[in-house]
Amino acid sequence: MKLFRILLIFLFIPFAAFADNQPWQVFKSTHFLIFFKNADETQLNELAQKAEGYYDKITDDLGFNRFNFWTWDNRARIYLFDSQQEYMKETGDPAWAAGQAQINSKLIRTFITAKGFLENVLPHEMAHIIFREMVGFNNPSIPLWLDEGVATFQEQKSSFVKSDLANKLLRGNFLNLDDLNKINAVSIKTTNGVESFYTESFSLVKYLIAEFGKDRFVLFCQNLRDKRDLTRALVSTYSFKDLKDFESSWKKYILR
Numbered sequence: 001m002k003l004f005r006i007l008l009i010f011l012f013i014p015f016a017a018f019a020d021n022q023p024w025q026v027f028k029s030t031h032f033l034i035f036f037k038n039a040d041e042t043q044l045n046e047l048a049q050k051a052e053g054y055y056d057k058i059t060d061d062l063g064f065n066r067f068n069f070w071t072w073d074n075r076a077r078i079y080l081f082d083s084q085q086e087y088m089k090e091t092g093d094p095a096w097a098a099g100q101a102q103i104n105s106k107l108i109r110t111f112i113t114a115k116g117f118l119e120n121v122l123p124h125e126m127a128h129i130i131f132r133e134m135v136g137f138n139n140p141s142i143p144l145w146l147d148e149g150v151a152t153f154q155e156q157k158s159s160f161v162k163s164d165l166a167n168k169l170l171r172g173n174f175l176n177l178d179d180l181n182k183i184n185a186v187s188i189k190t191t192n193g194v195e196s197f198y199t200e201s202f203s204l205v206k207y208l209i210a211e212f213g214k215d216r217f218v219l220f221c222q223n224l225r226d227k228r229d230l231t232r233a234l235v236s237t238y239s240f241k242d243l244k245d246f247e248s249s250w251k252k253y254i255l256r
């Protein structure tokens, strides 16, 4: 038995080393390069189809479809790891993570059996990238709620219910716009009520798009890109007088 175990270890070491060094192969679609090792054609086709579908939907929803961002050399890259173990080793992500993106380099990473990746993580991360390509990667005027609102707006299985938010607002169990504006990528890690943060971020973006339309939202993004100032972009795109006015109009919409 012992000998058998030793033999097994010896047999597996070179095999494991080989699996790690196995080169990535590339599966190409119009806007994506999907890197994989042992994924089968069905899995690759499903991923490519979903990603292309989201690309069309997000650029259309945000009104960016006339800017054809991601073609040829400019395609986004998706790394599809064979296993969660390999994914965690490469990314350093915790066990609950289904995928992640490096926004600036248009790189998305996940693994074959990742739960919720195709429905939520993929469109969420793609929206982050597309939005930032529009407003500028190093634009300091974008609050985290706007980045996350745009991204959450694209998730397919949203648990958001407007009347729940209305109840929270009436009960005072609510983050005001001032509070939301103060939350950034660092402070969110220690913020209580992260769930409220995401729900309200979603609602703010939904409010702007549902009430004033896609074209206005594109103009808002262009103003954010050019003015690099949230208040000025909001005031010059929409008819709000200032941030307070924006906030109270949003709250009226929630309670309607």
Ligand SMILES: [Zn+2]
Residues within 6 Å of the ligand: 124, 128, 147, 148, 151
């Ligand atoms: Zn996000």
